[in-house]
Amino acid sequence: MDLQDQLKNLFPDHAPSEPVENDSESSGIWMQNDPIICKYEKRKGKPITILEGYTGTHDDFKALAKDIKTKLSVGGSFKDDKIIIQGDYRDKIMKMLQDKGFKVKRVGG
Template sequence: MDLRDQLKNLFPDHEPEESPEKGEKSDLWLQESPMICKYEKRKGKPITIIEGYTGADTDFKKLAKELKTKLSVGGSFKNDQIIIQGDYRDKIMEILKEKGFNVKRVGG
């Protein structure tokens, strides 16, 4: 008897939620206007800035956390911008396009 069968015996009325499979769109709000992905140097160090999201701040924070974990880099969320340490414009744009966002590259 596996774990699912044991749980069914304990909770017969429970309906398990289906987890989203890889490649499916997320639950984030998708917008019509493109988000801007730009590159800057601050104090001599490269950073990538993503801005222009018009949805809720909590969704944008979730997106920031997901990007940071997928890229294994540091970063922050300030002033309605996601700041990622390093020049990861190409990878970030690819990840956002997979999620269904329109992305516009600015600078360089």
């Protein structure tokens, strides 16, 4: 007897609702029409990846920055409407953003 059968025995009058699908695009992050610019720079001899051009809210962009830093296990910051990631992770970041439904444009090599 699985959990559904046990629940039906306990609550015979209850009608189960439709299951909610967890979709990556329903995460609450606003999608945009313009591409996010992903560029590479060196500052003080160390490589960094910069993401800019997001037109959504400040909190959504900050949440996106935290998600990228967590998935890549790298350091970074969010300043002046730009996400700065330590290291050259352009390919991985672009793949992650495209999987979420964003358009990404690679700039600088």
